Amino acid sequence: xxxxxxxxxxxxxxAEAEPADRDRDRDRDQDRDRDGAGRDGAxxxxxxxxxxxxxxxxxxxxxxxxGGTGGAGTAHAARTTFxxxxxxxxxxxxxxxxxxxxxxxxxQFWTDSGPPAVQGAVPDETLGRLAxxxxxxxxxxxxxxxxxxxxxxxxxxxxxSGRTATxxxxxSELTGDRVTRLDPATAVHTITDDALQRGHGYLLELPxxxxxxxxxxxxxxxxAPRPRRLTELHLDRFSGQLRAKDSYGVVLVESGALAxxxxxxxxxxxxxxxxxxxxxxxxxxTLLRGEPEGALAxxxxxxxxxxxxxxxxxxxxxxxxxxxxxxxxxRHQKGELTRDQLLDDCGAFVRAQARAWFAGADRPGTLxxxxxxxxxxxxxxxxxxxxxxxxSLTAEAAELLAWELAVTLDxxxxxxxxxFGTHAENRPVVARSVVEDGELDLGAARVPARVVRFQGDxxxxxxxxxxxxxxxxxxxxxxxxxxxxxxxPRPEVWVRxxxxxxxxxxxxxxxxxxxxxxxxxxxxxxVPRMAAxxxxxxxxxxxxxxxxxxxxxxxxxxxxxxxxxxTAVLAHGYVLPAGSVRSSLDALGAVVRAGDGADxxxxxxxxxxxxxxxxxxxxxxxxxxxGHWLGDGRRxxxxxxxxxxxxxxxxxxxxxxxxxxxxxxxxHGARPLLLALLxxxxxxxxxxxxxxxxxxxxxxxxxxxxxxxxxxxxxAARDPETLRLVDGLLPPLATTPRDRDRLRGxxxxxxxxxxxxxxxxxxxxxxxxxxxxxxx
Numbered sequence: 001x002x003x004x005x006x007x008x009x010x011x012x013x014x015a016e017a018e019p020a021d022r023d024r025d026r027d028r029d030q031d032r033d034r035d036g037a038g039r040d041g042a043x044x045x046x047x048x049x050x051x052x053x054x055x056x057x058x059x060x061x062x063x064x065x066x067g068g069t070g071g072a073g074t075a076h077a078a079r080t081t082f083x084x085x086x087x088x089x090x091x092x093x094x095x096x097x098x099x100x101x102x103x104x105x106x107x108q109f110w111t112d113s114g115p116p117a118v119q120g121a122v123p124d125e126t127l128g129r130l131a132x133x134x135x136x137x138x139x140x141x142x143x144x145x146x147x148x149x150x151x152x153x154x155x156x157x158x159x160x161s162g163r164t165a166t167x168x169x170x171x172s173e174l175t176g177d178r179v180t181r182l183d184p185a186t187a188v189h190t191i192t193d194d195a196l197q198r199g200h201g202y203l204l205e206l207p208x209x210x211x212x213x214x215x216x217x218x219x220x221x222x223x224a225p226r227p228r229r230l231t232e233l234h235l236d237r238f239s240g241q242l243r244a245k246d247s248y249g250v251v252l253v254e255s256g257a258l259a260x261x262x263x264x265x266x267x268x269x270x271x272x273x274x275x276x277x278x279x280x281x282x283x284x285x286t287l288l289r290g291e292p293e294g295a296l297a298x299x300x301x302x303x304x305x306x307x308x309x310x311x312x313x314x315x316x317x318x319x320x321x322x323x324x325x326x327x328x329x330x331r332h333q334k335g336e337l338t339r340d341q342l343l344d345d346c347g348a349f350v351r352a353q354a355r356a357w358f359a360g361a362d363r364p365g366t367l368x369x370x371x372x373x374x375x376x377x378x379x380x381x382x383x384x385x386x387x388x389x390x391x392s393l394t395a396e397a398a399e400l401l402a403w404e405l406a407v408t409l410d411x412x413x414x415x416x417x418x419x420f421g422t423h424a425e426n427r428p429v430v431a432r433s434v435v436e437d438g439e440l441d442l443g444a445a446r447v448p449a450r451v452v453r454f455q456g457d458x459x460x461x462x463x464x465x466x467x468x469x470x471x472x473x474x475x476x477x478x479x480x481x482x483x484x485x486x487x488x489p490r491p492e493v494w495v496r497x498x499x500x501x502x503x504x505x506x507x508x509x510x511x512x513x514x515x516x517x518x519x520x521x522x523x524x525x526x527v528p529r530m531a532a533x534x535x536x537x538x539x540x541x542x543x544x545x546x547x548x549x550x551x552x553x554x555x556x557x558x559x560x561x562x563x564x565x566x567t568a569v570l571a572h573g574y575v576l577p578a579g580s581v582r583s584s585l586d587a588l589g590a591v592v593r594a595g596d597g598a599d600x601x602x603x604x605x606x607x608x609x610x611x612x613x614x615x616x617x618x619x620x621x622x623x624x625x626x627g628h629w630l631g632d633g634r635r636x637x638x639x640x641x642x643x644x645x646x647x648x649x650x651x652x653x654x655x656x657x658x659x660x661x662x663x664x665x666x667x668h669g670a671r672p673l674l675l676a677l678l679x680x681x682x683x684x685x686x687x688x689x690x691x692x693x694x695x696x697x698x699x700x701x702x703x704x705x706x707x708x709x710x711x712x713x714x715x716a717a718r719d720p721e722t723l724r725l726v727d728g729l730l731p732p733l734a735t736t737p738r739d740r741d742r743l744r745g746x747x748x749x750x751x752x753x754x755x756x757x758x759x760x761x762x763x764x765x766x767x768x769x770x771x772x773x774x775x776x
Contacts, residue, residue, distance in 0.1 A: 151247065204252070205252040329342070540574075573608065649711065678725045731772045
């Protein structure tokens with residue numbers, strides 16, 4: 001699907017190249033299938049094949065064994081999305097600045113010769129206020145020694161981290177408060193000796209690398225600008241000028257690849273932020289001078305209050321933010337702000353951070369100058385989608401998004417990837433995130449992983465809101481990116497992408513449905529359809545959007561299009577689209593009745609959704625409805641019940657994850673759903689046993705049901721808790737002599753199995769439980 005608002009047509013051809021290749025492959029497969037159908041038609045005299053039996057694969061995951069859709073890891077992916085991806089319960093990586101000249105790598109950043117340096121003395125009152133509130137950061141004394149020895153210091157760090165305050169404090173201390181700011185547009189190599197005064201301190205904060213200051217080619221040709229470079233040689237020159245005047249200079253550089261390189265040179269030093277609590281205390285102490293005794297303690301206690309911390313949505317404040325919070329708290333103490341106004345102001349912190357990240361992130365509008373900023377923007381968006389997931393997956397997704405952004409901005413220039421850019425230990429800084437050791441739950445096992453997360457859960461929602469609402473032209477590449485991720489078989493990828501797509505749809509249903517959900521539902525394969533179903537269910541969290549989702553699913557269920565019907569059935573397993581478990585069951589029953597059981601794949605998908613409804617917070621309603629359908633007399637509904645029942649014997653609970661949390665099932669995630677329900681809902685033992693007994697006693701489902709029960713008994717022989725649950729299930733399964741004979745025959749066969757004989761002690765307990773059924 002093209003997006004005419006984002007880029008010229010050639011842009012879309014480049015952006016859709018890979019999806020187009022996949023579509024051509026699918027078309028070739030379909031052509032081969034049609035050719036095969038033609039050959040089959042030529043042999044019409046052959047005996048017709050029997051219709052497919054929906055019970056041939058009963059008890060298996062109807063969505064495939066890859067685990068990519070309903071299998072291992074999907075529950076963890078969805079759960080961690082809830083924990084890290086929604087603060088509302090709705091839920092510049094720079095160029096490396098390195099060139100190779102004369103067999104030497106030189107650190108550099110772009111500057112322009114520009115006009116003569118503009119200077120401005122820092123007022124004494126500013127330095128005086130700084131002395132009152134400045135909190136000395138770690139490494140301050142080492143920075144001061146470096147400044148004394150070299151005359152020049154390059155401080156790196158993020159804006160708001162206290163770099164400027166530290167630089168002013170250093171220069172003020174060494175020069176007796178004689179500090180001068182230089183215009184950020186100043187090029188260091190243009191500073192003359194006459195521009196420097198003896199015994200002064202000079203502060204220069206370099207702007208982000210946005211390509212400004214570039215000069216055109218000498219011949220006036222229409223080419224990309226060629227910016228001038230400032231290398232460490234120029235820094236050496238500036239250092240010599242400063243030392244000759246007994247003066248000092250500090251250059252501020254934002255974190256990124258350039259900063260990483262400068263830190264390896266003689267002038268670089270990282271400026272870690274000071275303790276935000278100490279910064280807050282010092283600012284409050286100054287702002288509340290003259291207030292009644294106890295005002296300072298009350299303000300500090302309010303800063304730690306639960307609703308203020310929740311409104312901020314940040315794990316730790318930066319010094320600039322701590323100073324802002326101190327101002328809000330002081331105004332509240334003075335009666336200038338109400339409690340609600342204070343909380344509203346606190347909620348603006350993450351919004352301001354997101355807006356600052358994406359304001360002009362594509363400047364100057366051409367590649368490769370804008371590519372560093374696009375890489376940073378892509379990484380921030382990727383962390384918002386994969387917050388709390390593996391760093392490797394997040395970084396790879398960020399690279400794919402950076403490509404989409406780049407070809408949208410400048411489709412004429414193909415973009416490659418830097419191989420050795422910013423190190424993984426430093427890259428998260430640009431997204432206010434951290435990489436740490438963690439674990440990923442794959443259902444059957446947990447594996448160690450390096451995970452990345454925002455330093456504050458509110459940032460994920462703020463980033464997505466800013467991108468989606470604030471920058472319309474970004475929607476096209478983001479939508480293409482998410483659609484590609486939703487076609488990835490790895491649960492940790494497609495689940496996160498589909499949940500994010502659903503959130504975006506809830507914010508703009510018309511655009512999101514057309515660009516995200518509808519294209520996914522039309523694709524071949526269960527992964528994109530499951531992703532579309534997940535996105536629809538997530539969007540339905542918003543009560544204003546839920547009626548639109550329900551209407552779409554009704555339309556799809558009646559469409560006759562197999563892919564759309566399949567997606568609708570999958571979506572109803574989440575409860576949210578229909579609004580309740582009862583309504584979801586009504587929708588599933590209607591689809592199955594309309595198909596009259598002719599499509600075994602549809603029955604398998606419907607049984608999977610029914611099992612997921614059993615794993616919801618209202619299994620009583622599902623159990624009652626399954627019993628009603630069994631006695632309804634219509635074979636299609638009976639087959640749905642039998643398939644669902646067989647699945648509960650073998651399907652792990654963790655494979656039946658939903659978008660509504662069911663905490664009491666969490667400890668039983670590795671067990672089959674039937675055991676999890678017996679452990680958490682013992683009052684359902686009788687109706688569940690009646691369903692199992694019906695599956696065992698029905699000829700067309702008896703064999704797979706018996707096979708599923710055998711696997712359950714083997715599990716019970718290895719686990720005492722499972723054995724206890726099975727001991728409670730077997731008596732209601734043995735209410736008639738025929739039932740008892742069937743179960744005894746099964747136990748006898750398992751005990752005599754020559755390859756895997758059942759433990760005789762456990763078998764004896766099960767035998768006694770079967771005998772107990774005769775006494776009831």
